[in-house]
Amino acid sequence: MALRILINGSKGRMGHALAEAAGTLGLTVGAAVDVGDAIAPALLGCEVIVDFSSPAATKSLLELAIAQRKAIVLGTTGHSAAEKQALLALAAKVPCVWAGNFSVGVNLLFALTRRAAGVLGADYDAEVVEMHHRFKKDAPSGTAARLLEIILEERQLTAAALRHGRAGLVGERTPTEVGIHALRGGDVVGDHTVMFAALGERIELTHRASDRAIFARGALRAAQWVVAQPPGVYDMQDVLGLK
Ligand code: NAD
Numbered sequence: 018m019a020l021r022i023l024i025n026g027s028k029g030r031m032g033h034a035l036a037e038a039a040g041t042l043g044l045t046v047g048a049a050v051d052v053g054d055a056i057a058p059a060l061l062g063c064e065v066i067v068d069f070s071s072p073a074a075t076k077s078l079l080e081l082a083i084a085q086r087k088a089i090v091l092g093t094t095g096h097s098a099a100e101k102q103a104l105l106a107l108a109a110k111v112p113c114v115w116a117g118n119f120s121v122g123v124n125l126l127f128a129l130t131r132r133a134a135g136v137l138g139a140d141y142d143a144e145v146v147e148m149h150h151r152f153k154k155d156a157p158s159g160t161a162a163r164l165l166e167i168i169l170e171e172r173q174l175t176a177a178a179l180r181h182g183r184a185g186l187v188g189e190r191t192p193t194e195v196g197i198h199a200l201r202g203g204d205v206v207g208d209h210t211v212m213f214a215a216l217g218e219r220i221e222l223t224h225r226a227s228d229r230a231i232f233a234r235g236a237l238r239a240a241q242w243v244v245a246q247p248p249g250v251y252d253m254q255d256v257l258g259l260k
Contacts, residue, residue, distance in 0.1 A: 019043055019045045020043075020064055020244060021047030021062060021064055022035075022039065022045070022047060022064070022065050023049075023059055023065070023067070024046060025051075025066060025067070025068040025069070025070050026051060027049035028052075029069060030152075031092065031233065032069060034229045034230050034232065035069065036049060037233070038230055038234050042237050042241075044237055044240065047062050047063035047064075048063055056078070056081060057084075057085075060085055064244055065087060065088040065240045065244055066078060066081075066082055066087060066089040067089075067236055067237070068089065068091050069093055069236070070093055071095075072094070072095040074093065075096065075104055076104060079107040079108055079111070083110045086111065087111065088113070088244045089108070089111055089113045090240050091108070091113065092232065094158065094159030094162075095159070098176070105250055108250045109248065109249055110248055112243045112247065112251075113251065114250075114251045114253065115250055116239070117162060118160040118163065118207075119231075119232045119233075119234075119236045119238075119253055120232055121235060121257060122231070123160055123209065124253045124259060125259075126211070128254075128259060130164055130167050130168065130222060131170075131171055133220060133222060134172060135171050137215070137220070139172060140192075140215050141213035141215045142192075142213070142214045143168045143196075145157070145164050145197045145198070145209070145211050146198045147198070147200065147208060148199075148200035148201070148202070148205050149199075149200075149205055149208075150201070150202070150204050151201055151203060153201060156201070157199045158199070160209055161209060164209060165195060168195055168211070172195075174193055178193050178195050180194045180195065180197065182198055182199075206227055206229050207225075207226040208224070208225045208226070210223040235253060238256060242256045
């Protein structure tokens with residue numbers, strides 16, 4: 018029987034993209050809920066939650082998944098590091114895929130960024146630039162946050178190295194800082210560039226999303242994969258076998 022998913026955030030941009038993609042990938046939308054709808058009864062007839070809504074929804078969704086022993090795919094972004102840390106303990110109690118970006122191309126960008134940050138070394142100044150549509154509520158994007166995490170990991174730096182935009186007389190760039198710049202406008206689905214600049218050369222790795230169907234297809238692929246996994250928190254690299 019086709020896998021039945023519950024879409025949380027069904028009236029949003031991603032909710033619509035998920036409903037459209039589900040049929041073509043052989044999944045059934047067992048329930049589609051948004052703000053104010055009762056989720057618990059709707060979830061009874063589904064095997065997995067696919068959530069693209071608001072960070073305020075994540076804790077109660079995870080508690081519900083635990084109570085009903087359901088798998089969950091979390092696509093919502095915008096949690097603070099402290100929030101995410103607390104939520105991970107809950108998420109680990111069910112099969113959970115949590116990813117800031119479900120596109121295959123971006124997951125390759127993650128792998129390429131790790132490689133570049135390692136090979137190029139500290140003499141290459143790292144900066145991340147992202148652009149999204151004017152309606153996006155959080156900044157920087159979850160994808161940019163993951164790219165930054167990878168650069169910090171490779172360079173053995175902490176979050177204190179991050180520079181969110183620059184304004185005023187900030188002085189010369191320090192060798193260890195990692196800049197992040199969030200642009201907003203129009204209907205841009207999601208652009209990310211990682212830049213490594215040294216004296217004499219610059220490398221830019223860019224991914225541009227032009228259709229949010231790529232995130233929907235990736236999230237649904239994750240849903241099909243995660244229902245067969247033991248409890249634990251996985252990411253898209255696990256789903257795609259990139260680890
Ligand atoms: P959107 O604003 O178009 O839609 C969000 C929907 O969630 C709305 O219909 C809203 O009413 C609903 N919602 C809000 N709070 C809710 C709650 N507590 N319970 C149930 N529903 C609730 O936003 P969007 O563009 O569809 O993006 C949704 C989220 O997914 C954002 O956090 C965005 O950053 C993230 N996103 C992630 C990826 C990824 O690949 N991980 C890709 C695109 C978007």
